[in-house]
Structure formats: C-alpha cells, structure tokens
Amino acid sequence: MNPVEVFSTALHALLLNKLRSGLTMLGIIIGIAAVVSMVSIGRGIGDYINQQFSDLGATRLQISSQAPTSGFTTRITPLTSATAAALANPVNIPSLALVAPEYNLSSTVRAGGRGIGMNVIGVTPAYTEAYSWQTQPGSAFITQADVENTARVAVLGTSTVKRLFGSESFNPVGLQIDIDDLSFTVVGVMNRRSSALGFDPNNAVLVPISTAQTRLDNARERGGSLRVSLITVLARDKDAVAAASREIRTYLRSAHGITDPANEDFAIYNEAQQLRSLNQISSLLTLFLGVIGAISLVVGGIGILNIMLVSVTERTREIGLRKALGATREAILSQFLIESILLCVIGGGVGILLSYGIVALGNQLAPNFGLSVRLSLAVDTLILATGVSSAIGILFGLYPSNRAARMRPIEALRFE
Amino acid sequence: MSEQPTTPVIDIHGITRSYTMGDETLHVLKGIDLQIHPGEFLAIMGPSGSGKSTLMNILGCLDQPSSGEYYLDGADVSKVSERDLAKIRNRKIGFVFQNYNLLKRTTALKQVELPLVYAGVGNRTPRAQAALAAVGLEQRMDHLPTELSGGQQQRVAIARALVTEPSIIMADEATGNLDSRSGQEVLGIFQRLNQERGITIIFITHDPWTARHTRRLVMLRDGKVVADSPIENPLDAATSQRPSEAEELESIFQTTYYGGKKEEYA
Numbered sequence: 001m002n003p004v005e006v007f008s009t010a011l012h013a014l015l016l017n018k019l020r021s022g023l024t025m026l027g028i029i030i031g032i033a034a035v036v037s038m039v040s041i042g043r044g045i046g047d048y049i050n051q052q053f054s055d056l057g058a059t060r061l062q063i064s065s066q067a068p069t070s071g072f073t074t075r076i077t078p079l080t081s082a083t084a085a086a087l088a089n090p091v092n093i094p095s096l097a098l099v100a101p102e103y104n105l106s107s108t109v110r111a112g113g114r115g116i117g118m119n120v121i122g123v124t125p126a127y128t129e130a131y132s133w134q135t136q137p138g139s140a141f142i143t144q145a146d147v148e149n150t151a152r153v154a155v156l157g158t159s160t161v162k163r164l165f166g167s168e169s170f171n172p173v174g175l176q177i178d179i180d181d182l183s184f185t186v187v188g189v190m191n192r193r194s195s196a197l198g199f200d201p202n203n204a205v206l207v208p209i210s211t212a213q214t215r216l217d218n219a220r221e222r223g224g225s226l227r228v229s230l231i232t233v234l235a236r237d238k239d240a241v242a243a244a245s246r247e248i249r250t251y252l253r254s255a256h257g258i259t260d261p262a263n264e265d266f267a268i269y270n271e272a273q274q275l276r277s278l279n280q281i282s283s284l285l286t287l288f289l290g291v292i293g294a295i296s297l298v299v300g301g302i303g304i305l306n307i308m309l310v311s312v313t314e315r316t317r318e319i320g321l322r323k324a325l326g327a328t329r330e331a332i333l334s335q336f337l338i339e340s341i342l343l344c345v346i347g348g349g350v351g352i353l354l355s356y357g358i359v360a361l362g363n364q365l366a367p368n369f370g371l372s373v374r375l376s377l378a379v380d381t382l383i384l385a386t387g388v389s390s391a392i393g394i395l396f397g398l399y400p401s402n403r404a405a406r407m408r409p410i411e412a413l414r415f416e
Numbered sequence: 417m418s419e420q421p422t423t424p425v426i427d428i429h430g431i432t433r434s435y436t437m438g439d440e441t442l443h444v445l446k447g448i449d450l451q452i453h454p455g456e457f458l459a460i461m462g463p464s465g466s467g468k469s470t471l472m473n474i475l476g477c478l479d480q481p482s483s484g485e486y487y488l489d490g491a492d493v494s495k496v497s498e499r500d501l502a503k504i505r506n507r508k509i510g511f512v513f514q515n516y517n518l519l520k521r522t523t524a525l526k527q528v529e530l531p532l533v534y535a536g537v538g539n540r541t542p543r544a545q546a547a548l549a550a551v552g553l554e555q556r557m558d559h560l561p562t563e564l565s566g567g568q569q570q571r572v573a574i575a576r577a578l579v580t581e582p583s584i585i586m587a588d589e590a591t592g593n594l595d596s597r598s599g600q601e602v603l604g605i606f607q608r609l610n611q612e613r614g615i616t617i618i619f620i621t622h623d624p625w626t627a628r629h630t631r632r633l634v635m636l637r638d639g640k641v642v643a644d645s646p647i648e649n650p651l652d653a654a655t656s657q658r659p660s661e662a663e664e665l666e667s668i669f670q671t672t673y674y675g676g677k678k679e680e681y682a
Contacts, residue, residue, distance in 0.1 A: 005533050016521050321517045324478060325576070326506020326534040328499050409478045409505075413517070 006331070010338035017311075024307040025347035027300030028392070032351025032385045035293030036378060037358040042286030044362070044375035049278045058238050059097075060130065061245055062269040063087075063231040063252075070262035077256040077265055080225035081209070087233060092251050095244035097236045100130035101228040103212045103219060109205055110178040111164040118160065120179055120205045122212025130232045133201075139173060139188030146208040150215055154184040157204035158192045168192075179205065180216055245270060290381070297385075300347070301392035308340050308400035319404050320412025333405035340397025341390060348389030352382055423490050425583055425616050426452040426475060431484035433470050444470045445481070446639040452618070454583065457610040459619045459627035459647075462636035469588065471636065472620050476509050476586045477501045489583065506534050510577025514589035516569045518561045524548060525557040528575045535580055547575040551605055567598025574605055584616045585609070591626055596658045603629050604653035629653055 014021045065079055084101035087093050103122035108115050125144055128134055135141050135155065146153050154177060162168040164177065172186045184207065193201045209228070213219035219227040235244040245268050252266050253259075312319070319332055327335075359375045366375075433445040444467045452458060462468045473479035474486065477493060480501075486494040493504060505511075510531075518527050528544040537543070548557055551571040561569055570590060577585050587606065591599035607629060609615050619630055627633055629651045635643035 002536070009533075012522075317517065318519060321513075321519070322530070322534070323502065324476070324505055324511050324517075325531045326502050326580075328502040328534075331534060410473045413478075413513070 006334045006338050007342075009335050010342055013315075013335070013339055014342060020307060020311075021343060024303055024343050025350065027303035028297070028344050028347030028389055029300075029351040029354060031293065031297030031300035032348045032389055033354040033358065034296045035290060035385050035388075036352060036355035036381050037362075038289035038293040039286055039378040039381040040355065040359050040375050041362065042282065042289045043378055044359075046279065046282030046286060047374065047376075049282055050275065058271070058275070059235040059241055060271055061233050061235065061241065061248065062271075063233065063248060064229070064267055064269075065265060066267040068263045068265050070260065075265075078221060078227045079229075079231055079266065080221060080227055081213070082225040083252075083255070084228060084231050086255065087231060087248065087251070093233075093244065093247045095235050095240040095247055096233050098126050098129055098234040100124055100126035100232045101209060102127065102230050102232065103209050103217070103227065104229040105212060105217050107180045107205075107216060108178075109160070109164065111172070111175070114164060115178075116163055118203070118205050120207055120212060120216060122209035122216075123206050124209050127206065127232075130234060133193055134191050135188045136191055139190075141188055142206060142208050147210050149208075150210040151208055152182060152184045152211060152215070153187045153208065154179065155188040155190060155206040156186060157190050157202035157206075159200055159202035160205055161189055163203075179207070182215060241270060297388060297392065301344075301396045304340055304343055304392065305396035305399065307343075308336065308397055309403070311339075312336065312400045312404045315404075316407065316412045316415040319407050320409050320415065323407070323409035324413060329405040332407075333401050336401035336404050337394065337397050340401065341393035344389040344393030344397075345386070348386050351389070352385065355382075423454075424451040424487075425454045425456075425489055426450065427485075427487040427490075428475075428481075429485045431471075431474060431481045431486065433467070433474060433479070433482050444639055445474070447484070448636075448639075448641055450634065450641065450644075452616060454616055455610070455614040456632060457607070457617045457619070457630045457650075458632035458634060459621055459630040460634045460636060461622060461624070461627055463622065465638075466636040467639040468620050468636050472586055472588055472618070475584075475618065476511060477504045502534075506531060507580060508582050508584060510580065510582040510585040512570070512573050512577050512585060512587040512590045514592040516561070516566075516573045516593075518569055518572060521560055521562075523558050523560060524553060524564070524572045524575075527561075527572055528579050531576060531580045544575070544579055547579040548572070550578060550609075551575045565598065566594050567601055570594060570598070570602050571605065574602070574609075578609065578615075582615070584618065586618050586620070588620045589622075590619070591621070591623070599626070600653050600656070600658070607653050625658055629656065 063079065065076055067076065079101075081101060084099050087096065088099040090096070101124060105120055105122075106117060107120045109118045109120070110116075123142060124147055125142060128141055139155070141155055142151075142153060145151070156164070156172060158168050161170055161172055165172055171189070173188060175186050176183050177186060178184070190202070190204065190206070207216070210226070213226040213228075221227060233244065233248070235241045248268055249264075253264065256265060258264055322332060322335075356377055359377050362375045428448060428450050431445055431448040432443065434441050434443045436442075448471060460468050460471065470479070474481050477488070481494055484494065485492060488504065488508065493501070496504070519530070525541065525544050525548065528547050529540040532540040532543060545554070545557065548554055551574050553568060553571050553575065556564060556568060556572075559568075561572070564572065570593075574585075574590075585606070590606075591602050594602060603626065606617055606619070610617050617630075619626065621627055628647060630647060631650050632646050633643065634641060
C-alpha cells in the first residue's frame with residue numbers, strides 16, 4: 001500500500017464523519033490559535049514597550065532633585081541653570097554630548113476665550129535633540145536668542161493646538177496666546193509624537209526656560225542662580241551611558257558637598273535600565289501566555305486521543321474486514337496514524353489562520369484603545385506549533401492506531 | 417467430478433483449536449483432517465457450537481490452529497508470520513460474509529477495489545469493473561451500499577472476493593440474511609463461478625437447502641468431522657424451487673400437531 005493510498009483512505013474516513021472530525025479538530029484549532037496568538041500578543045506588547053523606550057532614547061539620562069534616602073538631612077541643594085552649565089562643561093563630565101535643562105510649571109493657558117490649566121515647560125534649544133522631537137516643517141523652535149532675551153514666544157504640541165483652537169490641523173503660528181495673563185506669540189508647532197504609556201506628550205506648551213523661570217515664576221535662588229526642574233542629558237553613545245552616570249554622580253556629590261551616598265539629594269534615571277526590567281516582564285508575560293496556549297494544545301491532543309479510541313472501537317468490524325481482505329498490521333497502523341495526523345495538521349492549519357485573524361483583529365482594534373501596538377504573527381511559534389500539532393497527532397494517535405493494528409481479524413469481524 | 421488433481425488446495429491434518437477462558441480451556445476443534453481439491457464446491461454444516469466458524473477462520477487464515485498441519489496449495493501455513501497470513505488472505509482467499517461487511521458510504525466500485533489496494537495493484541478500475549460485471553452489477557458501480565438491496569450488496573461482496581482471482585472463496589452463511597429469491601441468485605453466482613472459473617468454494621451454512629446446491633457435504637459436531645460425503649444430484653440454483661413455508665409445514669404436520677387449524681398456516 002503506497003503512501004498516496006494510505007493518505008486518501010485516511011482522508012476518506014475523516015470525510016465520512018465530518019462533524020466528528022470537525023469537533024476533534026476544534027481542540028487543536030483552539031490550541032494552536034491560543035499558542036500562536038498569545039505569543040504574538042505577548043511579543044507585540046514587548047515590542048511596544050521597546051519602541052516606546054527607544055523613542056525616548058537609549059543614551060538619555062535624567063537628573064532631578066530628590067529627598068535623601070537617609071532622611072536625616074532635609075537640606076537639598078537645588079539643581080540650577082548653573083548646574084546645567086557645569087554639566088555641559090566637558091572638563092567636568094567628559095562623557096556627555098548634550099545637556100538640556102527644563103523648568104516645569106502649571107499655568108493657565110488662554111487663546112481667545114478658552115482658558116486651560118496646563119503644564120508649561122521652559123526649555124532650551126537643546127530640547128529637540130534631547131528628546132528627538134522636531135517641530136513641524138515650516139515651524140520655528142525656541143532659539144538661544146529667545147532664552148537670552150526671555151522672549152515671550154511659545155511652541156505648542158498638537159494636542160494643545162486642538163484644545164486651544166479646536167482642530168489639530170489648525171495653524172496657530174503668529175497668533176497670540178496668554179499664559180498666566182502674559183501674552184506670548186506662537187512661533188511653532190511640534191510634530192505629533194506617539195503617546196507613551198498613557199501619557200500624551202503632545203499636550204505641551206514650550207517656552208524659553210528663562211521666561212518660565214523669571215516671568216512666569218520666580219525660580220531665583222538666594223545665590224542668584226535659577227532653579228531647574230529636570231536636566232536631561234545625552235551620553236556620547238550607548239556605551240558611554242554608564243560612565244556618564246558615574247561622572248555626573250561624582251560631580252554632583254562634590255558640588256553638593258555630599259560624602260554619604262544615603263544623603264544624595266539628586267536622582268539619575270537611566271531609561272535603558274528601566275527598559276531592561278520591562279523587557280524581562282514582557283518576556284515573562286509571553287512565556288505565561290504561551291504556557292496557557294500550550295495547555296489548551298495538550299487538552300486538544302487528549303481530545304484527539306479520545307476520539308481516535310472511540311473511532312477504533314466503532315470501526316472494529318471495518319478493521320477486521322480490511323484485515324480479512326489482506327491489510328497488514330502496518331497498513332492499518334498507518335491508516336489510523338495518518339488519520340490522526342491529518343486531524344492535527346488540518347486543525348493546526350486552521351488554527352494558524354485563526355491566529356492570523358486574531359492578530360489582524362488586534363491590530364484593527366488596538367488604536368481604538370489608544371494603543372499603538374503593532375502585532376505581528378510569531379512565525380517561529382507558528383512553525384513550532386505546526387511541528388507540535390503533527391507531534392501530537394503522532395503521539396496521541398499512536399496508541400489507538402496500534403490498538404487497531406493489533407486486532408485479530410476474526411474477533412474484529414465478530415465485534416458487535 | 418471424474419478426475420481429481422493430485423495436490424489438494426487445502427490439506428489439513430489433526431487441526432485443533434482451543435481457547436483459554438479464565439481458568440478453563442475450551443477445545444473447539446478436536447483434531448480435524450480434511451482434503452479439499454481445486455474446483456470443489458463443498459458445504460460445511462453443523463449445529464451452533466460445532467466449530468464450523470472456527471474451522472472456517474483457520475481455513476481462511478484469519479486464525480491459526482493450536483496444533484496440526486495446514487497446507488494451502490502445498491505450502492505449510494500453520495506457522496507463518498502474521499504479515500504473510502495477510503498476504504495469503506489477500507491473494508489466495510476471498511471472503512463473503514453473512515452481513516456483507518461493506519464499507520459504509522463507499523461506492524461499489526471502491527469496495528471491490530479495496531483488496532487490490534492492499535495487493536498494491538496499480539490500475540485497479542478495469543479489474544474491479546470486470547468483477548462487478550461478473551456478478552451482474554455493471555449498472556450499479558457508483559452506488560453506495562444504502563442504495564443497493566441486500567442481494568445486490570452481497571453480490572458486491574462476492575465481486576470483492578473475486579477481484580484478486582483467489583483460488584478459494586469462503587462464504588460464511590452468505591445467504592443467511594437474504595430473502596429466498598436473492599439467496600437463489602447468490603447461490604447461482606457461486607455455482608457459476610465454481611463451474612466456469614473452477615474456483616474452489618467453501619460454503620459454511622446450517623441451511624440444508626443451501627447445502628444441497630453444493631457437491632460435497634462435511635458435517636461437524638463437537639469439533640469433529642462426523643460425516644463427509646458427496647452430494648447426490650446437487651440442485652441447480654437457476655431451476656431449483658425452495659419449498660414454501662406451507663409445504664415445509666405440511667411435511668411437519670404429518671407427524672407433529674402444533675395446535676390450531678391447519679388452514680391457518682396455508
């Protein structure tokens with residue numbers, strides 16, 4: 001009996017019991033779809049997190065003031081424009097490429113009749129590079145001259161434009177807005193940026209840092225220097241991040257007169273580090289989802305075993321007849337085995353199509369929930385799942401098939 | 417039955433078959449000797465439990481004897497492997513069963529092709545068509561079992577037994593499920609195959625009427641051959657008329673009174 005005969009015999013037998021074959025396949029379909037789509041979703045979330053953080057930049061460090069962990073010292077030396085200038089000096093910190101201080105405050109922003117409470121960020125021209133965030137074509141950004149002249153100019157994010165003027169596509173350049181009753185000229189609009197972890201960066205009003213520090217607020221310290229909220233720095237390259245962090249810590253400790261690490265009054269955030277821990281979480285999530293899928297796959301396999309056993313019992317007489325007509329043990333064994341493998345492989349194929357559908361549906365629906373997740377079918381998992389479903393077919397088909405093959409023809413023929 | 421070839425197609429000596437059921441051993445066949453020559457048409461009769469089915473299973477290589485020798489076409493088959501038994505069943509023996517044993521939802525043509533599939537024959541359709549034509553079913557090749565009468569189904573089964581051109585056809589109560597007209601037809605086909613093609617036919621039956629259409633009768637009782645003789649003037653299925661129920665009862669009523677009026681059985 002050649003393989004084509006075995007195959008067509010098995011296919012014929014499956015088609016004779018369409019409903020039963022279909023229901024049996026359902027187990028495998030769900031199993032494969034679960035594994036492939038779960039892993040795809042897990043990976044999609046992982047990719048999303050990665051992408052969010054690569055948007056933020058891998059060479060970036062953020063320095064802010066922080067209460068000392070020791071709790072004994074309440075004195076905090078604030079971060080100032082002078083600190084930023086000192087960090088920018090390569091003699092102090094050789095590993096840095098860029099320093100971008102900012103000063104944040106809450107203000108009421110008004111355009112026409114609408115007044116909206118907003119975070120206003122005082123920035124320097126370095127801001128665009130520090131956050132890899134550019135203005136729209138034809139828009140200006142805050143210049144060094146604006147900072148030096150404490151100019152009343154503002155650059156808006158797209159969401160701010162929408163909130164103030166009703167439409168994101170509205171061009172407000174040249175118009176006047178009021179920030180805390182001071183009149184500002186809008187000089188530019190930022191590109192739209194993907195929202196990161198539920199926080200919309202487009203909801204921004206950017207002004208020169210000096211204007212924020214002196215005209216919108218009074219950030220002057222007793223020594224005469226101006227406080228900053230955050231200093232964002234870029235290391236020269238990815239490999240310099242750790243060195244930069246070390247150098248900044250050493251410099252700030254000596255500048256703030258700190259000897260005990262517990263008394264440190266600043267914090268250095270390394271986004272690359274956070275990325276790593278988030279990556280671990282997402283791999284764990286993928287693994288977890290994959291295991292859930294794998295369990296349903298095993299359940300599907302047991303379904304195949306069950307049905308094949310029923311089928312062998314039900315077709316005992318047929319097996320007896322085939323043997324009487326000259327079927328060898330091997331012929332019966334391969335017929336039942338191929339039946340079970342066919343169930344699994346067809347089921348697996350449908351499962352893969354289904355998971356493809358789930359992934360496509362996920363991609364359709366994700367924007368509705370404000371997620372820019374991009375799911376892609378986990379191809380390696382798909383190949384693995386196909387292999388697994390064939391293996392399940394063989395594994396769970398072997399016992400019933402062997403039982404069928406070993407039947408004695410007379411007993412099988414007499415079976416009622 | 418004038419001359420007989422020297423080599424019997426079936427030659428068994430001292431065949432026994434016992435089954436172990438729990439602690440008890442059941443001796444079904446207690447030493448059977450039988451020679452069947454090519455072209456013979458014999459009936460094996462016996463009451464239930466006489467071992468006739470067990471004997472047929474052994475003769476048909478569906479089962480192996482507990483002891484004894486079995487030469488099929490001169491070759492000892494009492495000790496061959498299961499794999500070789502399958503080959504023998506496929507090439508040398510055709511089976512016809514009481515309940516037809518057709519595959520469900522499979523056309524007549526495909527049913528008949530099945531033994532050829534296991535024989536590894538490539539161009540099967542012409543041979544299957546020829547076998548179906550030989551049993552008069554050339555018009556029914558694409559019919560499913562459910563679309564065929566009992567007699568037609570049994571003829572498909574005969575075609576299936578015939579298609580590998582076996583030297584022996586074993587029929588186990590092959591007319592047992594058929595009405596008398598279909599039974600006659602099937603008997604006729606067997607007689608024709610025996611006469612025209614010289615196929616050895618072994619008919620297992622407990623119906624004396626059916627047995628009278630064969631040419632030799634072997635009686636079994638309690639696992640032993642108790643009678644083995646040629647049948648004088650075998651009936652021809654084309655012309656024989658099975659006595660009606662009434663006629664059979666008539667002969668019974670001469671000796672036995674069952675109660676009621678005789679007219680009620682007419």
